Every structure is written in structure tokens, then in C-alpha cells.
Amino acid sequence: MALVVQKFGGSSVANPRLIKRVAARVVAQKKRGDDVVVVVSAIGDTTDDLIQLSRQITKNPLEREMDMLISTGEQVTIALLAMAIHQLGVEAISFTGAQVGILTDSSYTKAKILDIHSKRIEEELKKGRIVIVAGFQGMTLNQDITTLGRGGSDLTAVALAKVLRAKICEIYTDVDGVYTADPRIEKRARKLDRVSYDEMLELASLGAQVMQGRSMEVAKKFEVPLHIRSSFSNRPGTMIMKEVKAMEDIVVSGVTVNKAEAKVTLRGVPDRPGVAAKIFKEIAASNVNIDMIIQNVSRTGTTDVSFTVPQGDLRKTLEISRRVARKIGAEQVTYADDIAKVSVVGVGMRSHSGIAAKMFAALAAKRINIEMISTSEIKISCVIQRRFAERALRAVHQAFGLHALKG
Amino acid sequence: MALVVQKFGGSSVANPRLIKRVAARVVAQKKRGDDVVVVVSAIGDTTDDLIQLSRQITKNPLEREMDMLISTGEQVTIALLAMAIHQLGVEAISFTGAQVGILTDSSYTKAKILDIHSKRIEEELKKGRIVIVAGFQGMTLNQDITTLGRGGSDLTAVALAKVLRAKICEIYTDVDGVYTADPRIEKRARKLDRVSYDEMLELASLGAQVMQGRSMEVAKKFEVPLHIRSSFSNRPGTMIMKEVKAMEDIVVSGVTVNKAEAKVTLRGVPDRPGVAAKIFKEIAASNVNIDMIIQNVSRTGTTDVSFTVPQGDLRKTLEISRRVARKIGAEQVTYADDIAKVSVVGVGMRSHSGIAAKMFAALAAKRINIEMISTSEIKISCVIQRRFAERALRAVHQAFGLHALKG
Numbered sequence: 001m002a003l004v005v006q007k008f009g010g011s012s013v014a015n016p017r018l019i020k021r022v023a024a025r026v027v028a029q030k031k032r033g034d035d036v037v038v039v040v041s042a043i044g045d046t047t048d049d050l051i052q053l054s055r056q057i058t059k060n061p062l063e064r065e066m067d068m069l070i071s072t073g074e075q076v077t078i079a080l081l082a083m084a085i086h087q088l089g090v091e092a093i094s095f096t097g098a099q100v101g102i103l104t105d106s107s108y109t110k111a112k113i114l115d116i117h118s119k120r121i122e123e124e125l126k127k128g129r130i131v132i133v134a135g136f137q138g139m140t141l142n143q144d145i146t147t148l149g150r151g152g153s154d155l156t157a158v159a160l161a162k163v164l165r166a167k168i169c170e171i172y173t174d175v176d177g178v179y180t181a182d183p184r185i186e187k188r189a190r191k192l193d194r195v196s197y198d199e200m201l202e203l204a205s206l207g208a209q210v211m212q213g214r215s216m217e218v219a220k221k222f223e224v225p226l227h228i229r230s231s232f233s234n235r236p237g238t239m240i241m242k243e244v245k246a247m248e249d250i251v252v253s254g255v256t257v258n259k260a261e262a263k264v265t266l267r268g269v270p271d272r273p274g275v276a277a278k279i280f281k282e283i284a285a286s287n288v289n290i291d292m293i294i295q296n297v298s299r300t301g302t303t304d305v306s307f308t309v310p311q312g313d314l315r316k317t318l319e320i321s322r323r324v325a326r327k328i329g330a331e332q333v334t335y336a337d338d339i340a341k342v343s344v345v346g347v348g349m350r351s352h353s354g355i356a357a358k359m360f361a362a363l364a365a366k367r368i369n370i371e372m373i374s375t376s377e378i379k380i381s382c383v384i385q386r387r388f389a390e391r392a393l394r395a396v397h398q399a400f401g402l403h404a405l406k407g
Numbered sequence: 408m409a410l411v412v413q414k415f416g417g418s419s420v421a422n423p424r425l426i427k428r429v430a431a432r433v434v435a436q437k438k439r440g441d442d443v444v445v446v447v448s449a450i451g452d453t454t455d456d457l458i459q460l461s462r463q464i465t466k467n468p469l470e471r472e473m474d475m476l477i478s479t480g481e482q483v484t485i486a487l488l489a490m491a492i493h494q495l496g497v498e499a500i501s502f503t504g505a506q507v508g509i510l511t512d513s514s515y516t517k518a519k520i521l522d523i524h525s526k527r528i529e530e531e532l533k534k535g536r537i538v539i540v541a542g543f544q545g546m547t548l549n550q551d552i553t554t555l556g557r558g559g560s561d562l563t564a565v566a567l568a569k570v571l572r573a574k575i576c577e578i579y580t581d582v583d584g585v586y587t588a589d590p591r592i593e594k595r596a597r598k599l600d601r602v603s604y605d606e607m608l609e610l611a612s613l614g615a616q617v618m619q620g621r622s623m624e625v626a627k628k629f630e631v632p633l634h635i636r637s638s639f640s641n642r643p644g645t646m647i648m649k650e651v652k653a654m655e656d657i658v659v660s661g662v663t664v665n666k667a668e669a670k671v672t673l674r675g676v677p678d679r680p681g682v683a684a685k686i687f688k689e690i691a692a693s694n695v696n697i698d699m700i701i702q703n704v705s706r707t708g709t710t711d712v713s714f715t716v717p718q719g720d721l722r723k724t725l726e727i728s729r730r731v732a733r734k735i736g737a738e739q740v741t742y743a744d745d746i747a748k749v750s751v752v753g754v755g756m757r758s759h760s761g762i763a764a765k766m767f768a769a770l771a772a773k774r775i776n777i778e779m780i781s782t783s784e785i786k787i788s789c790v791i792q793r794r795f796a797e798r799a800l801r802a803v804h805q806a807f808g809l810h811a812l813k814g
Contacts, residue, residue, distance in 0.1 A: 016463035050483070056423035057487050058494040065493070068501050069486035072479035076457070079476035080464050086472070087465040094475050098505075099550050120550075143506050143527075 042073025151212025558619025
């Protein structure tokens with residue numbers, strides 16, 4: 001008998017009617033002969049509501065108490081889902097993260113999973129029961145409740161699939177898979193049947209909101225096969241797996257656009273060893289996530305260093321940058337917050353030349369100027385002006401022939 | 408340094424403003440130099456809201472899952488209270504029932520406390536922190552979450568006060584103490600400064616809603632000193648303690664009225680040994696709580712047996728009684744559901760004669776007929792017609808001189 005892990009997000013369990021629908025789907029899987037472990041998030045906006053409640057008490061809540069508070073959201077869902085499954089005549093039992101031994105470190109609100117003691121789950125599966133686990137939460141060795149941060153329920157599902165050696169980890173969501181581009185921008189975007197872990201990692205970090213990068217990294221590391229699919233239909237979604245032979249004729253899997261970043265440039269930076277380290281060490285210390293970093297070849301003994309950061313961190317980043325600029329003798333700090341980043345992702349580009357050229361040509365044909373370029377083995381990103389974002393995405397999507405045939 | 412356990416009910420923490428007020432009160436106690444353990448209930452109507460939510464899933468929820476669901480209510484309160492206390496610059500830490508090792512049996516929705524492993528609480532108190540514990544909940548040896556049933560938060564507070572050897576267990580509520588009668592019925596009712604455990608037990612079981620009988624029994628057994636007081640004022644409330652010398656000049660502590668019962672009579676019951684046992688064994692097996700039982704002296708070889716039960720159990724009780732009546736050869740079963748029970752309670756009556764006579768005279772003066780009488784060492788109860796309930800309470804209250812001097 002094989003084991004399936006199914007994860008349902010907040011929008012899939014947003015009300016009692018939907019919870020009953022999830023129950024029916026889980027029971028159907030069980031009746032097909034599989035063991036089933038279900039991971040669920042908090043109902044709809046519960047987590048936000050709880051955060052709002054805490055704001056009425058204090059603007060600076062203790063993180064340990066924040067986790068104590070918001071972990072109740074998933075606990076409500078697991079109990080209701082267990083009741084709904086039982087109502088269908090099938091045995092089910094619910095567990096909090098603490099109860100199934102999801103051990104984490106004590107970095108509250110963004111804890112890391114250290115280990116999972118899956119004994120209790122295995123015992124209950126042996127009794128023929130469907131096991132329901134609260135996503136997003138765990139406990140420290142000291143039995144304090146923690147939460148795993150954004151996308152934490154995905155992480156719970158992937159980690160359980162790994163330790164329980166599930167044949168598949170199904171991630172149910174409100175879209176029916178991974179697309180070659182955001183269908184809200186590019187109507188002719190095509191659903192991908194398969195995509196590799198690496199591509200999904202890039203797609204996630206580039207702003208495709210289907211799955212958090214952290215869960216993808218764990219899935220990749222332990223080769224947990226994932227199936228991203230809709231909780232509102234029975235159609236297959238997108239399989240995420242190790243690269244396979246058949247993928248090689250697909251050069252580019254998708255195009256993404258990210259409009260949530262700002263660009264900072266330190267001009268006239270003395271071109272000496274250790275300068276870059278100095279800049280980015282100070283910024284990292286303030287917990288700002290830097291994305292692209294570009295440094296051009298020096299010509300005059302000084303160079304320009306540009307990088308992008310989330311817009312919300314721009315003010316803080318500028319303060320630090322100006323301080324560092326004075327310290328290292330850079331000339332000035334400039335910034336732009338009206339940028340967008342368009343990227344193409346595909347494992348196929350490793351063995352295909354001319355991908356970058358094709359992308360640049362597509363942008364040029366639409367008279368869109370490229371301000372920064374950065375490339376990795378499976379990704380090319382261009383920073384452009386924000387007002388051209390949608391036009392750029394459509395142009396690149398077209399250039400790589402990603403449109404659906406009947407689109 | 409002495410330890411104080413403070414318990415705040417749902418109405419005392421009904422919104423963020425009130426939670427902040429509780430925080431201020433707890434911090435004031437701490438600053439007076441005491442160690443403080445706080446037990447809280449779920450916010451206002453949270454528990455009822457969660458039960459309503461479960462009803463939208465199923466009319467017959469699994470009890471284990473019901474406890475999983477409703478235990479989230481207190482967990483929300485403890486987190487918010489910890490944040491509010493921290494906001495006042497004082498260290499506090501919250502715990503679920505499971506985390507502080509409140510071990511119970513596995514009778515879900517009405518679990519019994521088996522033991523409390525108070526090590527974690529003691530450690531945190533030693534660090535100078537205020538410890539906040541979720542009331543109403545515990546866990547089984549198998550780490551399943553349980554709840555303690557009605558009045559469970561009081562029970563948590565009393566049990567913690569016992570194992571931690573608290574100098575006092577303060578029960579904060581929305582009334583400012585225990586009165587000689589329900590002030591909504593008798594405006595001149597007087598607040599009692601002190602009352603004994605036994606009297607409170609009788610008052611609780613007679614319908615004074617201040618505290619559940621179960622918590623009182625535990626408090627009495629372990630002699631935990633209780634202080635019932637208002638969370639909305641700083642005035643002292645009512646101390647509940649072992650009987651003390653000074654109490655002896657108070658003969659009667661209070662008068663209560665209970666309008667939630669019905670009376671059942673088996674007429675013409677053969678007067679043989681074992682018959683009463685047969686009747687009440689069958690009723691007990693159906694989980695109906697019988698209150699008063701009256702059996703008169705037999706004159707003709709048969710007797711009448713009367714008893715009272717909660718009105719909600721009347722139909723079930725009549726069915727059983729009719730079956731038993733046939734079996735034992737009783738003549739007929741009659742009932743009345745328009746009754747009320749008026750009682751006087753006081754440890755003083757043990758050593759004072761004439762209390763019963765005085766009560767009966769007070770009722771007779773108002774032309775109220777007495778249908779049943781039952782007495783214990785510290786209580787006399789009379790069943791009368793329900794429409795006379797308030798009039799009877801006022802008459803008896805007056806007869807024993809319980810009115811407030813300035814009433």
C-alpha cells in the first residue's frame with residue numbers, strides 16, 4: 001500500500017462547505033487503496049485576523065506568543081476536517097505539529113524543522129485511519145510551539161512526505177498548476193505538465209506564487225515528487241520532479257515578472273578587494289534580502305555596484321548604503337523604485353545557446369530598454385522600467401513560443 | 408515570596424481592552440512582590456462560536472476532535488495576555504494545558520485531572536516571569552488534548568494553586584462576590600465576606616452560578632483558600648475557606664432558588680428492601696443527575712417515592728420510571744414540571760435548632776405550600792410551586808435577617 005500526502009491551503013478550506021469538499025476528496029483517495037496523510041492550513045483569513053487581534057494589544061508582540069496565537073488557526077481546521085471525514089463514515093484523527101513530533105529550532109515565526117518523529121502517524125495509519133496534521137507549525141525540544149513562516153504548510157507536507165516515504169506529495173491550491181507565465185497578464189499562457197525542481201525554485205523566487213522556495217528546496221534535496229493541482233477540479237496539474245530526459249527539448253519553461261523590487265547603485269566605488277564584501281555584509285546584517293547584484297568591469301580605478309532589494313526595504317537599504325559609501329569612499333548612492341524584473345527560466349537553456357540573445361531581441365523589438373542583466377545556468381533576468389513590465393512579459397513569452405496551441 | 412493564582416473568566420477577557428486591564432491587574436500583583444500564575448478562559452463567546460462552527464460540519468462531532476477544536480479558545484487568550492503583560496514591561500510566558508503537564512484521563516469533553524507536572528511553571532517563576540496557563544484543558548498520557556468540561560478553568564486554577572502551594576487562588580468574575588441571595592431577585596441581598604467550602608458547595612449545587620461544584624470539591628479536599636472577586640473593581644470579594652470559629656455566629660449564609668428542576672413521583676411502590684436501589688440504578692445508568700429524593704414511611708405496605716431531576720432530563724426519566732414501575736409493581740408515575748426549590752444554607756444551623764421551623768413559618772406566612780422537604784446538616788430545601796419562587800426567596804431571606812443594613 002502506498003502513501004499519499006495531500007496539502008490543502010487556506011482558500012481550499014475557507015468555509016465548512018469547502019472543508020466537506022476536501023473531506024470527500026481525501027476519502028476518495030483513501031478508498032482508492034492508498035494511505036493518506038492530510039496537511040491543512042488555517043481557514044481563509046484566520047491567520048490575518050489573529051494578527052490583527054494581536055495588533056490591538058501591542059505593535060511589538062513577542063514572537064513566541066505570536067506563534068502560540070496563530071498556531072490555533074490550523075488547529076481549528078484539522079479538528080473540523082477530522083469531523084467531516086468521520087461524518088462520511090471513515091476514521092480520521094487530527095494532530096497538531098507538536099503532537100506528531102515536528103521538532104524545530106526556536107527561531108519563532110520562522111522556525112526550521114530539525115526532525116520529525118513520525119511514530120504516532122505510522123501507528124494511526126496502521127489502524128487504517130486518515131491522519132490529519134496541522135501545517136505551518138512545530139515545537140522546540142522544550143515543547144514550545146513554533147511556526148515555520150510563510151509557506152510553512154507546504155514545508156510541513158513536503159517534510160512529512162519525505163520521512164513517511166510517500167509516493168507523491170499533492171499540493172492543492174486555487175490554481176490548476178504552473179503556467180508558462182501569469183495567466184492574469186498573458187492570457188495565452190500554457191499550463192506545464194512537468195517542470196523540474198530547479199525551474200520551480202527559480203519560478204518561485206521570481207514571484208510565481210504557487211509554492212515557496214523553501215519547500216521546493218527541501219523537495220529537491222530529498223527528491224520528493226510533487227503534484228501541484230487545483231482543489232476545485234479533478235484535472236491533473238503540474239508534476240514537479242527531478243530533471244528527466246524528455247524535458248530536454250523544452251528550452252524555456254516560463255517567463256515571470258517581478259514588480260516588487262527597487263534598484264540601488266553605489267557609484268564610484270574604489271575597485272579594491274574586499275569592498276563588495278563590506279557593502280553586502282552590512283546590508284545582510286540588517287536582514288534585507290538582496291536579489292540581483294551587478295558589478296561592471298572597472299575602467300578608471302572605480303566601479304559602479306548595483307543591486308535590487310524588496311521595495312519595502314529600500315529606505316533602510318539606502319541608509320546603510322550611504323553610511324557604507326562614506327566609509328569606503330564611494331562617490332554617491334542612487335536608486336530607482338520604478339523598475340520591474342522580467343525573467344526566463346528553463347533547464348533546457350543550459351545546453352542551448354542564443355537564449356539570452358533571443359530575449360534581448362524580443363525586448364528591443366518592443367523598444368524596451370534593459371537596465372540590468374543577470375544570468376544563471378537556468379535563468380536570465382532583465383531589469384526594465386516598470387511601466388513596460390506586462391508588454392515585456394508578453395513579448396518574451398511569444399518569442400519563446402510558449403503560447404498554448406489553442407490560445 | 409508567596410504565590411498567588413489568579414483566574415479570569417471569559418467575560419473578564421472579552422476584548423483587547425479588557426485583556427489589557429487584566430494585564431495591569433496581574434502586573435500590580437507581581438509588583439507587590441508575589442509570584443503570579445494566571446489562568447484564563449476563552450475570549451467571551453469564542454467557545455460557543457467554535458461549537459457553532461462544528462455544527463456546520465456535523466451534528467455528531469467526535470469528542471476528541473471537539474476538544475482539539477475548542478481548546479484553541481484559551482490558547483488565543485493566553486498568547487494575547489502574555490503580549491499585553493510584556494507591553495507593560497514585565498516578563499510573562501504562556502502555556503497550554505498540555506505544555507504545563509496537566510495530565511488527564513481520556514474522557515474527552517469532561518476529562519478528570521490525574522496529575523500536574525509543575526516543573527516548567529516553577530522554572531519560569533524562578534526566572535521572575537508571570538506564568539499564564541490556558542484554563543479548561545489538559546492532555547492524556549498519549550498527548551491527546553482534552554477539555555475539563557463546564558467550569559473547567561476554575562478547576563485548572565484550583566488544581567494549580569494546590570500543586571504550587573499558592574497562598575491564595577483568586578477567582579475573578581463579573582460579580583463582586585457571593586451574596587446571601589441572587590441580587591437580581593432580592594435587591595437587599597448582602598455580600599458575604601466569608602463562607603465555608605461546604606456552604607459554597609451547597610450554594611453552587613443549588614444554582615448560585617459563581618463557581619462549579621467540582622472545583623469547590625477539589626478546593627475543599629486540599630484546603631485551597633479561594634477569593635471570589637470582581638475583575639472590574641479592587642474591592643475585596645468573598646473568601647472561601649475552612650470553617651473558622653468566627654463563622655459560628657452566622658447561622659444561615661444564603662438563600663437560593665432553583666427553577667430548573669422537575670419532580671417525578673412513583674406512587675404505590677411495594678415497600679420491600681431493594682426497591683429504591685432498583686429505581687435509582689436504572690436512572691443513574693442513563694446519566695441523569697437526581698437531586699432530592701424523598702420516601703415517606705410506609706403505612707399500607709406500599710409507599711410513594713419522589714425525586715427531582717433537571718427539566719431537560721424529564722422525558723427520559725419518565726420513560727425509565729414507567730418501565731421500572733411496571734417491573735417492580737408500582738401503581739403509577741406522576742410528575743410536575745412547574746416547581747421551584749428554595750434552600751437555606753449555613754454551617755451555623757448544625758448547632759442551632761429551629762432553623763427549619765423558621766423557614767417553614769416564613770413560607771406559611773406568605774401562604775406558600777411546601778410539596779417536598781429535604782434537609783442536610785447545612786441545608787434545608789423546600790419544593791414549592793414555581794410561580795411563588797421569588798416571593799419565597801424574599802420571605803426566607805427576610806426571616807433570617809440577611810438583608811444588608813443599608814439595603
